[in-house]
Amino acid sequence: MPRSGAEARRRLRQAALELYRERGFDQTTAAEIATRAGVNERTFFRHFPDKREVLFDGEADLRAGLMRAVIEAPERLEPFEVLLCAFRKSARNLEESRPFSEPRWKIIAVTPALRERELAKHAWLTEAVAEALRQRGAGAGLADLAARTGWAAYQHAVQAWIDDPSKSLDAHLIRAFDNLHALSATVLSGQKREREVSS
Incomplete structure (x- = not known):
């Protein structure tokens, strides 16, 4: 579990990028991004309003x-x-x-x-x-x-x-x-x- 907000944000961005490349944007959920990043879904939404915005951070x-x-x-x-x-x-x-x-x-x-x-x-x-x-x-x-x-x-x-x-x-x-x-x-x-x- 990442200890800082900045580290969680960085890991969420990286996880999203990996999953979008592997599965495509439409086939990936916020929950899956959170799991890949090692955080819970609530943490994802604390940093990003939706899965699009990860790419526009x-x-x-x-x-x-x-x-x-x-x-x-x-x-x-x-x-x-x-x-x-x-x-x-x-x-x-x-x-x-x-x-x-x-x-x-x-x-x-x-x-x-x-x-x-x-x-x-x-x-x-x-x-x-x-x-x-x-x-x-x-x-x-x-x-x-x-x-x-x-x-x-x-x-x-x-x-x-x-x-x-x-x-x-x-x-x-x-x-x-x-x-x-x-x-x-x-x-x-x-x-x-x-x-x-x-x-």
Whole structure:
């Protein structure tokens, strides 16, 4: 029996991950997770409201950390630079937790109920990033657009890192934001040419 709440929580997360991989999410119960973790079912529900949330543990901390990283980024930075700075900080934790994160992503990918929950998480985090940009003084429309676009680039980098772990997540992030910048420059260059032709 784990002696601390933190240890029980860690064991519940690990047990859930193992069982979801072995049996599938839908075929696993909270009671079975508790048994595998060496605790009773009441302990499970003291830590998690349902069996989905085991895979989303730490969400509030992630949100708070992202907002803090955005707000505390150097003042001279433009919104996309702010987001890259914040996401690079967040990526360090993700890289450290890869042994848990990678199988977690695979379980979510094949489970519709978890994909829906993951999308809700992404929307919540995107809004948090937009709010942090607004607190830095960005207009509401710009903050929302930057947050949505930046979050998409972040998710693209994470997927690239899963597919190609030979490069760090940090390297994939930098490349994603470089590509985003290049796409923006291409659009602006095209608009400039159109104006020159029409004038």
